[in-house]
Amino acid sequence: MIKFGTGGWRAIIGEEFTKENLVILAQAIADMMQDEKISHFGFVIGYDRRFLSDKAAGWFSEILAANGITVLFIDRVAPTPLVMYAVKNFNTCYGAAVTASHNPADYNGIKIFTRGGRDATEAVTGKIEEYIGKIAKENIKSIAFEDGIKKGLIKIIDPMNDYIDTIISMIDTQAIKERKLKVLLDPMFGVSKTSLQTILVTARCEVDIINDRHDTLFGGRLPSPSSHTLQRLRDMVVEKGYDIGIGTDGDADRLGIIDEKGNFIHPNSILAMLYYYLLKYKGWKGGVVRNVATTHLLDKIAKAFGEECYEVPVGFKNISSMMEEKSALLGGESSGGLTIRGHIKGKDGIFAASLLIELLSITGMKLSDLLNEIHGQFGKFYFAEADFRYMDKDRERLVRVLYEEKRIPDFNIKIKNISYSDGVKIYFESSGWIIVRFSGTEPLLRVFCEMNTLEDADGVSRKMKEFLKL
Template identity: 65%
Template sequence: MIKFGTGGWRAIIGEDFTKSNLQLLSQGLANRMIQENADEFVIGYDRRFLSEKSAQWMAEVMAGNGIKVYFINKIAPTPMIMFSVKEMKLKYGAAITASHNPADYNGIKIFTEGGRDASAEVTNEIEVEIRKIEVEDIKVMNFDKAVNEEKVVIYNPFNDYIDTIINMTDLKAIKDKQLKILLDPMYGVSKTSLQTILMTARCEVELIHDRHDTLFGGRLPSPSAETLGRLKNNVVEKGFDLGIGTDGDADRLGIIDEKGNFIHPNEIMALLYYYLLKYKKWTGPVVRNLATTHLLDKIAEGFGEECYEVPVGFKHISSKMEETNALIGGESSGGLTIRGHIKGKDGVFAASLLVEMISVTNKHLSKLLDEIHEQFGKFEMAEHGFGFDVEEKERLLKILYTDKKIPEFSFEVERVSYMDGVKVFFKNGGWIIARFSGTEPLLRVFAEMDCMDKAEIVCKEMKEFLGI
């Protein structure tokens, strides 16, 4: 019943996300920590229903097993928890969050040494350990008792996290520009941290959707063109320089430019990589997952750098960044980090760096994007998600992975990769990928071409071929 995906364990509240399952997972992790002589742990939580209580349940199991818990007792962005694992030199930590999933989900993200997402090897081994546990094996210490006995220590890394981002940002350039920023935390956890950074940099900051709402206003807490409608309208109507939206746990972001255009996460990655190379004169390769724009490849090539492709899952990005000393790494869903920061996605830091970019270059995002497209060409991506039941998934798996069949596309195929899902490369430089989501019951189909019409054509051909 407990199965980790690319973004941790996520499940529907009351169905699989229950106190008993959470305690079971916690005991499995505690057993592993004891085997590794890891006796300290940090945990934080987001604004979802049951998140704070779930963090306490997890802390009770850790304390019951003799593991000292640093408990972040205020809502915390996931990247701040990862930062804490890194700064405290801990072997493990966790966030209670289901990130951008619907409101009826919750979950747990496990972090390992250096402040990175747990690898598939680690989570697979935790799953094996969980299957060995009986109910009577679970050790629990009452939360209040654990606090009184200092087995659970109340901890607040807010200042250290904020100061680290401020020190990595050109605050003077931002102060001189005095930008007007509209922030949409999407009822999530970024409000305090990002607002503090921007106001410290003397930006004029206004907020929308910042109250505590466990239903996320009836929307997915995922920053996209569809969910950031109010942000888009307000940016244009009130003359903001930038609109920033962050997902439920603030590890990803979505951007609205000064003209009200949604800036796709692919373009955010391209903007930041280009900015770091050209304007800050930094050097280094870029790492992207295989469903992220090949515009990054072109930019890397233009500056004499390399672009590395990895499977979906930020753990693959952070590992490859470490291996290659990459400057930046990210994915098309809006998560990224740069060299020298945490080994995971940080929407708060990425937003701060975008504000710096506008200030240092004295150019709005639309102008900077025009600059990139003039040099490296334009890339358009079509994105689709198709739901399925168990029987349907088996049928699709057989077609794609067992029989390895693909459609007769309108464009000539160069090669096919099965690194993660099925990715078809076309001779015209475009591509299409079909892969099963690691966080939701969806088959994701992405295609990138030099125009949207072509991208939609190949998506339609894949859809009709698979009968979905």
Template identity: 75%
Template sequence: MIKFGTGGWRAIIGEDFTKQNVRLLTQAVAQMMAEQQCTENGFVIGYDRRFLSDKAAKWMSEVLAGNGIQVYFIEKVAPTPLVMFTVNRRDTCYGAAVTASHNPADYNGIKVFTRGGRDASQEVTANIEHYIDKIDVSTIKDIDFCTGIENGSIKVIDPFNEYIDTIINMIDMEAIKGRNLKILLDPMFGVSKTSLQTILITARCEVDIINDRHDTLFGGRLPSPSSHTLQRLREMVVEKGYDLGIGTDGDADRLGIIDEKGNFIHPNSILALLYYYLLKYKKWTGGVVRNVATTHLLDRIAKGFGETCYEVPVGFKHISSNMEKYDCLIGGESSGGLTIRGHISGKDGIFAASLLIELLSVTGKSLSQLLEEIHGSFGCSYMTEKDFKFSYAEKDRLMKLLFDQKKLPEFNYEVERVSYMDGVKVYFKNGGWIITRFSGTEPLLRIFCEMENEEMAVAVSNIMKEFLNIL
């Protein structure tokens, strides 16, 4: 079974993530490229620190080279944003990163990118699946990796400096140099250490790092930056007096932030902070794109500055495509991924962290002070997030209830409208909302609710949970 979700193909190692399936997927990509006549600029491959990532990247390289496609193999473990950046710079039609991002340690996967360094669209991934269905495994073409190196069909590259220099040129480094900030970084056993450390030291920040060894089990934690998984970072920021704590997920395309008081700054607030900063302090213009499960505070900020907020389904490919369509300034999601106009078309936790440090340096204010400024002008909101595992039978029951019968509970607030664009989202007339959707990367049902305070959000979430009869 090779099926793409919102963040590429992800599967459990040894079950569906196998050498045969990696080779099968790659052969499908090679045949698609050949039929599209877009092999001339080659294919970029990078990989993270997960178990089998380096080997799977080589398996992919062997099949692509065996099909006559030039491979550009990034020689060291690489953040996913660096791979996307390289696809863009080398103007290849396609590229890929071997990663399962923030999924548990027993997963791995492949993210496919298209020209410009964009996440592959649903049309592209559906096309790959179509080719997969037609391939006989015995017809897969390949050459040995070392042979590919020797004959030049596989070229080992190191785009690190170009990527770092691009970020440095986009950030106000002089403003950061004047602050002498003390930063604590938690790469969560992933791949952000070298990139972020280089940028921050260049900006004269004092940088300390935790959880940076190579550990394919991610220290027994989910490699996803959250209030729970960044607990040690929170404690150390307060204990040692750091100005900021930065956590990045396994492939460094998302981030989590701890402020100087040890507070976890939710990704929704990070998005609001950066959008507000770019509009008010840098005087830039442009709308914002968010997915259906991301804060509507962005809508209010956009409206306050005469801009527009665009809502799209979950999946960063929808954010990047609509940013381009409407020439938006920033786009992001409540899971911690974002980008801004002029950078890559995908999520970049390294760039986002650098921009946040610029924000602190230019404004001279703490994150808590800036959030108070935002809430004073645009109001407060509180979001609850709950994940529920389910069996196949449960999924069928829930799908039928929500999407076939389209049944919903009686809420305590007047409903303005209901959307089925991605899951089922109920918009209330008081500005709050609740969405129920199946994850595109894990076997989970997710319920997000945003209201003006915690009590209201918890109450509405519980109504939905009880209606669905889930634990």
């Protein structure tokens, strides 16, 4: 069974992520491209460092090539934003990255991209699923990878230099050179090292790296930058006196930050800092797009500068679509993904990290000082979040309570309104909110809450967890 979620198709290796399913998916995409009469545009594919990623990219390519579709194959481990950049740069209608992003090590998957280098919409992935249902195994075409190369149906490409040069052209390298920052990078055994190190060294930063070897088990940690997974980065930043510690997830489309004092800077705060920086210090104009589970501090910053904040469902494809519709300046999510106007239409942890380095250089401030400036002007928001793994029977009960019976706990706080556009989000009259929603990539129920005090955030979250018997 191949079902796409908010971040592509992800499955456990050996269960649903198998060669058999991969070739079915590839044949379905080939059939769809032929029916759409766009097969002549070609197809970009890249892969990360997960177990089977390189082989899976090869299997996928063999099917497309056998169907007469030219495959532009990135023959090196590639960050997901690099693959998206290549789709945009080579003007293909579709592309894919073999990755499960920040999922546990026993997962792998496929992210599908469309013209311009953006995440495939639900309409596109739904159409692919329809084609999957029509595939007969005896109709699957395949060609040996080397034969595909010989026939010119598989072409090896390396867009890394162009991607790096594009990011360098978008940041103030001269200001960074003058600041002489000391940076510690943690790729989390993923794929950001080459590109991010090159960008920062070009700007004359002093860069040291940890956790950069190839380890398909990601050092036994979840390859997702958080206060828990970046403990070694935090300790070394303080011990060695770095200006900033940067962690990127498995496929480098998201990031986590440690400030000079060893504090983990939540992605909500990263978004607030970058948006504030672009508006105040760069003098740029434009609104901001966030998903339903991301801080409302962005709303206050936007309002102060005469701009709008737009809320969309979870899934970066929704953020990029709204950014394009409203010509918004920045879009991001509380999980650590963001992009700005003029860059690729998807999240890019490498570009985001580079922009943060520029922020430090232009403002001449420490991260903690800039965050204090923002909190002093707009107030401080406290965020609580938790994930709960469930069984099928639990999901049925939760769906019944939340969506059919539409029951919620008594928070003893006046409610402004409730939205069911993506999960169940409760907006409180005075300030604050809580949302509970099913993950689109794992069997998890996610609870996010933001209030004016940490006590309130924890208390509201606790009432929701107890009510749902989590």
